[in-house]
Structure formats: structure tokens, C-alpha cells
Amino acid sequence: MTSTPADAEMSQYGQNGQYGDLRAQLETLTTEAFRPELAEIDQLPTLEIAQIMNGEDRTVPIAVAEQLPRIAAAIDAVAERAAHGGRLIYMGAGTAGRLGVLDASECPPTFNTDPHEVVGLIAGGPGAMITSVEGAEDSKELAASDLGALKLTANDTVIGISASGRTPYAVGAVEHARGLGALTIGLSCNADSALAAAAEHGIEVVVGPELLTGSTRLKAGTAQKLVLNMISTITMIRLGKTYGNLMVDVRASNxxxxxxxxxxxxxxxxxxxxxxxxxxxxxxxxxxxxxxxxxxxxxxxxxxxxxxxxxxxxxxxxxxxxxxxxx
Missing domain, CATH: 1.10.8.1080 (Helicase, Ruva Protein; domain 3)
Structure with missing residues (x-):
């Protein structure tokens, strides 16, 4: 039988244990769990699939609600540092990184913030917003380098975002930032995550297995977006960017x-x-x-x-x- 490049790669991983270790790690994650009751979902009518997805999505705010005390404590800490000129910096890979960039990009038009006050960094750089950058998420060193370019201070806040809670880029970002005295928050969707353990404030929104096995752009992505909405919005409320529920710092650019x-x-x-x-x-x-x-x-x-x-x-x-x- 002719071996393929994939077989060779698999053999290499098997020899050094990396592939087996990674597979074992994934099998322990709630977000990666296989749901046998959905194994025939591709055979269902479209409306029924949509109803199942809608039902799944309804569980996300409940999972977020369980973390509200932790979220509130983190926001108070963010706002305190931001009031002294600190920046809010989101860091993640893939979907998590894109969500951070999205939230950061919405702050200038909504709250008239300087683009450097709320920053979103994605593993692999801006190009990774559209195209996956192979290996970028696996590098703690890349996270440290990205933060080094920002000249991080103790007044800044770094939020590592990772559905699995084990992504090296996010974990490395939090570890490096904490070592420099910055406030650190770890946002993940699995319990007992390495990311939460590394951060001063760990927020673990456990949304359960996805409709499509391991597709964390679904419930996990929705949960992360909801939490990021809270962090940026309530921080801006605390900074006086609103008057009641009015966006009085809105930038009238159109x-x-x-x-x-x-x-x-x-x-x-x-x-x-x-x-x-x-x-x-x-x-x-x-x-x-x-x-x-x-x-x-x-x-x-x-x-x-x-x-x-x-x-x-x-x-x-x-x-x-x-x-x-x-x-």
C-alpha cells in the first residue's frame, strides 16, 4: 500500500507522541464532544435542522448567566485600569481572534475611542481574518512578540480568547501579560482550562458539545461574542461613554x-x-x-x-x- 504525505505526518506525530497527546486532549474537551443523537442530522428536513440549531442557541445565554459574577468582577477591574489610560487588548486565534478584532473595531464608531484604546490581535496577523495561517495559533512566542510590539504596560488589560481554553497563542498572551503586571482575563468554553488558570480572571462559559462536532464558531462563538459585548459595553458605561442608555460619545462619521x-x-x-x-x-x-x-x-x-x-x-x-x- 502506498503511503501518503498525511500518513507520513501521522507517523511522525505518532513517533514523537504529539499527535496522540493532542487527540487525547481534544477528547477531554466538552466543546469537542461527539453527539451520537445527531449522527443522522444530514438526513433531516431543513426546517428540523434549523429548529435544532435554534434550540441549541437558546442555551447559550443560560451558560453565560452562570458566569455573570466573574464577568462583572473582570469588567470592574478593566474599567479601573482603563480610567488610568490602560488599553483593552483582545487576543485569540481563528474564530476567537476574529471576534476580538470585531469587538475592538466597533468601539471607535460607537464610543468615540481612539483605535489604540481597544485593540484586537489575531494569531497570524490581519490576513488571518480571512485566511487561516497555519501554525500561528500554536505559538506562545508569537503572542509575546505581538504584545511586545504594543509596549504593554501595567495599566493595560489582555483578554485571551479560546473556545478550547488550551490554544497556545491565547494562553501565551495571558502568561506574558501577567508577567508584566497587566490585568489578564481568560475567556474559554471549557471547565478547568489552562487559559483560565493562567489568567487573573478566568471566565469559563461551558456551552456543551456543538451541533457539528468541534465547530466552535457555533455556540462557543456566540457565547464569546456575548461576553465580549458585555466587557466592552459595560466598561464604556463605567468610563462615562454613555448618558443613561444613550451613546453620547457616538462618532458622527456619516x-x-x-x-x-x-x-x-x-x-x-x-x-x-x-x-x-x-x-x-x-x-x-x-x-x-x-x-x-x-x-x-x-x-x-x-x-x-x-x-x-x-x-x-x-x-x-x-x-x-x-x-x-x-x-
Missing amino acids: EKLRARSRRIVSLATGASDAEIEAALAATDGEVKNAILTILGAVDGPKAASLLAESRGHLRVALQAAHGSTAT
């Missing part, structure tokens, strides 16, 4: 967002269209500043000064404005 800016000022103040246009014109389109000029009865420069003094917290600035106008 017509839709300019319309949204006007609506946010309207919802926050109840002012007339003319007042809103005048306030936005006086503050160069900055929503938070415009609200302060209306509710605090101050001019544009004073609004900017008060917000700088309050480190961007509109409620604190409003209290200061009312105090200054009262005197």
Missing part, C-alpha cells in the same frame, strides 16, 4: 450617525430642533458637549472644560455646571 446624534441630543434634552442644531454647531458636532450646553446652560468652551475636568462623565459635568450657574 449621515445615519449624524441623524442619530441629533436624536440622542433630543432624547437627552427634549430641546427643539433649532436648539439642537445650534448646540451641535457650537460644539463641533460633539453630542455629549451639545447636551451639556443645553442642560447645563453653558457655552461650548465651558462645556468642553467641564467635561475635561470630569474625565468625560456627563452627569458629573452637569452637576458642576449647575453649581457654577447657581453661584
Whole structure:
């Protein structure tokens, strides 16, 4: 029988034990478990498959809910460091890395953050967003190198993301960051993971076996997205990037967002269209500043000064404005 390159590779792994060790590790992971009751799923009608998937997805928020105390504690720690200029850095490989990049990329338009304040790094670099980079996820050294390029500080937070909780790139990122005194969070979807053990804050959202064996872009990916939504959104709330549930730091970079800016000022103040246009014109389109000029009865420069003094917290600035106008 003629041997194939795959056979040769398998033999090589078998000789040094790497393949056997990896297979054994995968067989212990909940996210990799085989579900025999779904072995005939490809024979089912499309609607029935969709119903099964929908039922599976409903279990994800329940699994996330079980981790809420850990998530909240991690967010408070992130916000504390971010308030002192620290960055939020997501690191992962494959789907996990892409989810981190996605969440980071949404922060500038939503919360008017600098692109360097929330950063998403994927093993293998930007090209790995589209094409898999072979071997990148297996390198702890690559993670350390990527963090080295960012000149990590003790005020920064590094979140390693890995469905399995064993991906060397994510684990290596957390280990390297923790060694430099940065805050570390490990987000995985298996219990007792190496990633959670390496991090100061371990978040393990155990969603169970996937519909397709080992396809962690499904429930595990959904769980990771939900947790990342919480981390970035609530951190920004704590930093004063919202006023109530209004995105007062939204960046009006297109017509839709300019319309949204006007609506946010309207919802926050109840002012007339003319007042809103005048306030936005006086503050160069900055929503938070415009609200302060209306509710605090101050001019544009004073609004900017008060917000700088309050480190961007509109409620604190409003209290200061009312105090200054009262005197």
C-alpha cells in the first residue's frame, strides 16, 4: 500500500507522541464532544435542522448567566485600569481572534475611542481574518512578540480568547501579560482550562458539545461574542461613554450617525430642533458637549472644560455646571 504525505505526518506525530497527546486532549474537551443523537442530522428536513440549531442557541445565554459574577468582577477591574489610560487588548486565534478584532473595531464608531484604546490581535496577523495561517495559533512566542510590539504596560488589560481554553497563542498572551503586571482575563468554553488558570480572571462559559462536532464558531462563538459585548459595553458605561442608555460619545462619521446624534441630543434634552442644531454647531458636532450646553446652560468652551475636568462623565459635568450657574 502506498503511503501518503498525511500518513507520513501521522507517523511522525505518532513517533514523537504529539499527535496522540493532542487527540487525547481534544477528547477531554466538552466543546469537542461527539453527539451520537445527531449522527443522522444530514438526513433531516431543513426546517428540523434549523429548529435544532435554534434550540441549541437558546442555551447559550443560560451558560453565560452562570458566569455573570466573574464577568462583572473582570469588567470592574478593566474599567479601573482603563480610567488610568490602560488599553483593552483582545487576543485569540481563528474564530476567537476574529471576534476580538470585531469587538475592538466597533468601539471607535460607537464610543468615540481612539483605535489604540481597544485593540484586537489575531494569531497570524490581519490576513488571518480571512485566511487561516497555519501554525500561528500554536505559538506562545508569537503572542509575546505581538504584545511586545504594543509596549504593554501595567495599566493595560489582555483578554485571551479560546473556545478550547488550551490554544497556545491565547494562553501565551495571558502568561506574558501577567508577567508584566497587566490585568489578564481568560475567556474559554471549557471547565478547568489552562487559559483560565493562567489568567487573573478566568471566565469559563461551558456551552456543551456543538451541533457539528468541534465547530466552535457555533455556540462557543456566540457565547464569546456575548461576553465580549458585555466587557466592552459595560466598561464604556463605567468610563462615562454613555448618558443613561444613550451613546453620547457616538462618532458622527456619516449621515445615519449624524441623524442619530441629533436624536440622542433630543432624547437627552427634549430641546427643539433649532436648539439642537445650534448646540451641535457650537460644539463641533460633539453630542455629549451639545447636551451639556443645553442642560447645563453653558457655552461650548465651558462645556468642553467641564467635561475635561470630569474625565468625560456627563452627569458629573452637569452637576458642576449647575453649581457654577447657581453661584
